[in-house]
Amino acid sequence: SQELEQSPQSLIVQEGKNLTINCTSSKTLYGLYWYKQKYGEGLIFLMMLQKGGEEKSHEKITAKLDEKKQQSSLHITASQPSHAGIYLCGAAKAAGNKLTFGGGTRVLVKP
Amino acid sequence: DGGITQSPKYLFRKEGQNVTLSCEQNLNHDAMYWYRQDPGQGLRLIYYSQIVNDFQKGDIAEGYSVSREKKESFPLTVTSAQKNPTAFYLCASTPRQGDYGYTFGSGTRLTVV
Numbered sequence: 001s002q003e004l005e006q007s008p009q010s011l012i013v014q015e016g017k018n019l020t021i022n023c024t025s026s027k028t029l030y031g032l033y034w035y036k037q038k039y040g041e042g043l044i045f046l047m048m049l050q051k052g053g054e055e056k057s058h059e060k061i062t063a064k065l066d067e068k069k070q071q072s073s074l075h076i077t078a079s080q081p082s083h084a085g086i087y088l089c090g091a092a093k094a095a096g097n098k099l100t101f102g103g104g105t106r107v108l109v110k111p
Numbered sequence: 112d113g114g115i116t117q118s119p120k121y122l123f124r125k126e127g128q129n130v131t132l133s134c135e136q137n138l139n140h141d142a143m144y145w146y147r148q149d150p151g152q153g154l155r156l157i158y159y160s161q162i163v164n165d166f167q168k169g170d171i172a173e174g175y176s177v178s179r180e181k182k183e184s185f186p187l188t189v190t191s192a193q194k195n196p197t198a199f200y201l202c203a204s205t206p207r208q209g210d211y212g213y214t215f216g217s218g219t220r221l222t223v224v
Contacts, residue, residue: 006153033212042117042201042215088153090213098144098169099203099213101153 003027004091006102013079014110021074021105023089032072033090033099034063043088046074076107084109113138117202117216123224124189124196132187132219134202140214141207143185147171148199148218157200160185161207189221197223 003026013019023032031050035043047056049065049072056063060077076083086106090099115136124130134143142161146154156169160179174193179185185204189196202216 004153009151035215040199040218040220042115042217043203043213045212045214048212090154098156098159099154100156101146103153104151106151 004089004100004102006087006089006105008105009103010106010108012108012110015080016078019076019079019107021087021089021107023072023074023102025070025091027070029065029069029072029091030094030097031092032065032069033092034072034074035088035090037086037088037104039086046087079107079109081109081111083107115202115204115214115216117200117219119219120217122219122221124221125224127191129188129190130221132189132200132202132221134185134187134216135183136185136202136204136214137183138204138214139182139206140204141182142205143179144203144205144213145169145175145177145185145187146201146203148201154201157187196221 005024007022033048034046037043047063052067052069054065062075065072086104088104089102092099118133144159145157148154155171157175158177160166166179176188200219203213205213
C-alpha cells in the first residue's frame with residue numbers, strides 16, 4: 001500500500017507567523033488530499049491536488065504538489081488560532097479508491 | 112442537508128462484548144469506508160465497500176466485521192476478538208467516479224471498560 005510520511009509531527013507557532021507541513025510519498029500520487037481535524041471530530045476537506053506542479057489556495061491556506069507527484073506541502077500564511085488542529089494528508093491510487101493517510105501534523109497557534 | 116451520520120458519538124464496551132457502530136449517508140455515494148484513529152496517529156483503514164453486498168478488508172480488519180445490505184448504510188461491528196478496540200472510529204464515503212473528495216462522519220469514540 002502507499003506509504004505517506006508527514007513532517008513535522010507537531011508544530012507550535014506564534015499567531016501571525018507562517019507555517020509549512022510536508023507530505024511525502026514512496027510512490028507516485030494519483031490524488032493527494034489535505035484534511036483538517038479538530039480533536040475528537042471528523043475530517044474537514046481542504047483541498048485535492050492531482051496534477052504535477054499544481055497549486056491551490058483557499059483563504060490563507062495554500063497546497064502544492066511537486067512536479068514528480070511524490071511530495072506535497074501545505075502552507076498557512078499569517079496563522080490564526082482557528083488554524084489549530086490536526087492536518088492530515090491522504091492519497092488515493094485512483095478516483096474513488098481507498099485513501100491512505102499520513103500520520104498527521106498537530107498544529108498549535110499561540111495567541 | 113446531505114452528509115454522513117455516525118452514531119453513537121460515545122460508546123462504552125465491556126470486555127468480551129460485541130458492539131456495532133452505525134454509519135448512514137444520504138449523499139448517494141457508492142463507496143464507504145471505516146477508519147480507526149489512535150491518539151496522535153493518522154487513520155488506518157479497517158474495511159471498505161464499493162458497491163452494495165460487497166466489501167473488502169483494509170489494513171487492520173482482524174477483530175472487525177461489516178455488512179453492506181443497503182447503499183446508505185455501512186455498520187461496523189467490533190467483536191470480542193479485537194484485542195485493543197479503544198479508539199476513535201471514522202466512517203467516510205465517496206462516489207466511485209470523479210474527484211469529489213471523501214466525506215467523513217463526525218466519528219464514534221469507543222472505550223473498553
